[in-house]
Amino acid sequence: MTPRTPGADLPDHPDWLWRNPDPKPSYDVVIVGGGGHGLATAYYLAKNHGITNMAVVERGWLAGGNMARNTTIIRSNYLWDESAGLYEHALKLWEGLEDELDYPLLFSQRGVLNLAHSLQEVRDSVRRVNANRLNGIDAEFLDPAQVKEICPILNVSDDIRYPVLGATWQPRAGIAKHDYVAWGFARALDRMGVDLVQNCEVTGFERVGDRIVGVETTRGDIRAGKVALAAAGHTSVLADSLGLRLPIQSHPLQALVSELLEPVHPTVVMSNAVHVYVSQAHKGELVLGAGIDAYNSYSQRGAFHTIERQMAAAVELFPMFARAHVLRTWGGVVDVTPDASAIMGLTPFEGLYVNCGWGTGGFKATPGVGWCFAHTIAHDEPHPLNAPFSLDRFTTGALIDEHGAAGVAH
Amino acid sequence: MMLIPCPWCGPRDESEFHYGGQADVRYPENPGTVSDEEWGRFLFYRDNPKGVFAERWVHAAGCRRWFNVERDTLTNEIRPAHDATTRTVTR
Ligand SMILES: Cc1cc2nc3c(=O)[nH]c(=O)nc-3n(C[C@H](O)[C@H](O)[C@H](O)COP(=O)(O)OP(=O)(O)OC[C@H]3O[C@@H](n4cnc5c(N)ncnc54)[C@H](O)[C@@H]3O)c2cc1C
Ligand SMILES: [Zn+2]
Numbered sequence: 001m002t003p004r005t006p007g008a009d010l011p012d013h014p015d016w017l018w019r020n021p022d023p024k025p026s027y028d029v030v031i032v033g034g035g036g037h038g039l040a041t042a043y044y045l046a047k048n049h050g051i052t053n054m055a056v057v058e059r060g061w062l063a064g065g066n067m068a069r070n071t072t073i074i075r076s077n078y079l080w081d082e083s084a085g086l087y088e089h090a091l092k093l094w095e096g097l098e099d100e101l102d103y104p105l106l107f108s109q110r111g112v113l114n115l116a117h118s119l120q121e122v123r124d125s126v127r128r129v130n131a132n133r134l135n136g137i138d139a140e141f142l143d144p145a146q147v148k149e150i151c152p153i154l155n156v157s158d159d160i161r162y163p164v165l166g167a168t169w170q171p172r173a174g175i176a177k178h179d180y181v182a183w184g185f186a187r188a189l190d191r192m193g194v195d196l197v198q199n200c201e202v203t204g205f206e207r208v209g210d211r212i213v214g215v216e217t218t219r220g221d222i223r224a225g226k227v228a229l230a231a232a233g234h235t236s237v238l239a240d241s242l243g244l245r246l247p248i249q250s251h252p253l254q255a256l257v258s259e260l261l262e263p264v265h266p267t268v269v270m271s272n273a274v275h276v277y278v279s280q281a282h283k284g285e286l287v288l289g290a291g292i293d294a295y296n297s298y299s300q301r302g303a304f305h306t307i308e309r310q311m312a313a314a315v316e317l318f319p320m321f322a323r324a325h326v327l328r329t330w331g332g333v334v335d336v337t338p339d340a341s342a343i344m345g346l347t348p349f350e351g352l353y354v355n356c357g358w359g360t361g362g363f364k365a366t367p368g369v370g371w372c373f374a375h376t377i378a379h380d381e382p383h384p385l386n387a388p389f390s391l392d393r394f395t396t397g398a399l400i401d402e403h404g405a406a407g408v409a410h
Numbered sequence: 411m412m413l414i415p416c417p418w419c420g421p422r423d424e425s426e427f428h429y430g431g432q433a434d435v436r437y438p439e440n441p442g443t444v445s446d447e448e449w450g451r452f453l454f455y456r457d458n459p460k461g462v463f464a465e466r467w468v469h470a471a472g473c474r475r476w477f478n479v480e481r482d483t484l485t486n487e488i489r490p491a492h493d494a495t496t497r498t499v500t501r
Contacts, residue, residue, distance in 0.1 A: 236458035236459075236460075237460045240459070245451075246455075246458075247450075247454040247455050247456075249431075249456060249458050250458055250460075250483075294429035295429045295465070295483075296431075296463060296465070297483050297484075297486070298460045298483050298484045299483070299484055299485065299486060303411040303412065303424055304411055305411055305423075305425040338453070338454045394450045394453075394454045394455070395446050395450040397446075397450075
């Protein structure tokens with residue numbers, strides 16, 4: 001695609017992109033949660049499997065959850081084959097998504113640097129680069145001078161508390177404008193006749209024995225042939241109403257943006273050790289994220305000391321940020337699993353499918369989730385790419401431990 | 411930032427504490443007879459309520475002792491558990 005002037009692409013106001021229908025009494029498929037994952041799943045159910053008698057049911061406004069709150073980083077340089085398979089499938093879909101949806105997503109493959117600050121991190125990073133390459137994923141290990149070349153504003157001197165000893169580099173990684181991604185999917189779904197039902201909270205399920213046949217909502221009961229959960233941080237609340245226990249914990253995750261600045265930051269920089277990640281949005285804000293707040297919470301805010309820590313790390317790595325003003329901070333509710341990998345697949349209930357546990361890093365997976373979850377729902381069987389992410393791995397022990405391995409903050 | 415009531419030191423800033431997750435998770439009584447399913451439950455499954463949650467904190471930068479509180483995970487309203495200081499720590 002030819003480069004475009006940022007802002008020149010601003011799409012239509014969302015009101016004009018989709019209808020705002022009342023729920024019908026019944027659908028073939030009801031998807032709970034109108035974030036990126038719910039929308040992408042509906043899109044590929046319609047496109048790849050011909051299912052359009054379908055509703056995406058959202059308790060608030062469309063894509064107002066984590067979809068509107070994340071720091072938009074997209075990459076696929078995960079360590080394990082299972083993760084690499086899923087995230088790389090997603091990245092390949094991202095690469096064609098603007099054309100496919102015929103909608104600007106401001107998808108920008110500006111690359112991502114994952115910094116290493118200790119000898120052990122250097123070794124882990126080199127290992128991950130090798131694993132990435134074996135999986136056909138673009139990856140390189142760079143020394144501090146090469147890192148500086150790619151991101152000149154980064155402080156690579158060796159007299160800071162956690163000096164940069166090197167970094168992994170994935171050139172195809174980048175960012176996309178999260179709202180536009182949701183709106184692009186929503187517009188396409190609306191055109192295919194799928195109902196996007198807002199202000200409609202699912203409060204329970206209708207069941208016949210162990211079969212789920214519908215949902216109870218704040219706007220009445222809706223019968224459904226199949227029900228798919230894509231409710232991110234709130235999945236436990238929904239599953240509890242069925243007595244279904246899931247190995248997830250919901251935590252606040254915060255981010256912040258600066259005022260608008262001249263283009264200064266050419267790529268995405270992430271550091272697991274000092275835990276900050278930053279890129280510059282198309283308009284010019286510096287977008288910074290931190291780690292989760294330690295405690296469980298459903299309030300979409302966290303504590304200030306988390307932000308202070310993140311800012312201290314950022315200013316040490318990027319001394320020029322000391323002069324930038326914070327414009328806004330906010331939080332989302334993310335669901336974290338014990339092995340830092342998602343859960344996607346069947347449940348003990350017939351006709352109920354679960355997609356959750358993406359924690360701090362599910363935006364990048366959005367199209368891949370949609371593709372694989374749609375397959376799982378349509379065929380009552382996981383797609384080969386999401387089969388390893390089934391719930392039973394917490395019994396069999398076949399965990400996908402990205403936590404320690406790939407530095408999976410996002 | 412939350413003010414967390416340490417039973418020994420009184421209310422202190424959250425940043426003095428570390429989080430310990432759900433309170434009173436018991437190690438299986440007869441480990442030899444526990445099924446894979448039950449081990450999985452013990453290791454990986456915790457409650458995740460939207461509402462009151464009995465949980466543990468350690469006053470890491472203070473008296474370094476563990477205790478329990480009940481906290482509303484939506485509002486962050488927090489009160490000492492009735493047996494805040496007596497419950498045995500099992501994990
Ligand atoms: C601060 C922050 C930074 C992040 N940064 C990144 C990043 O840089 N890169 C990355 O890959 N990921 C990132 N993430 C994670 C990413 O945002 C999530 O993993 C991803 O958005 C989850 O999928 P989703 O988009 O469907 O979730 P959401 O957008 O949260 O969708 C779930 C929807 O379900 C709705 N819902 C919940 N309960 C009900 C109910 N009972 N009835 C009806 N609807 C319901 C919610 O309102 C919500 O809209 C970040 C998250 C946060 C909070
Ligand atoms: Zn104390």
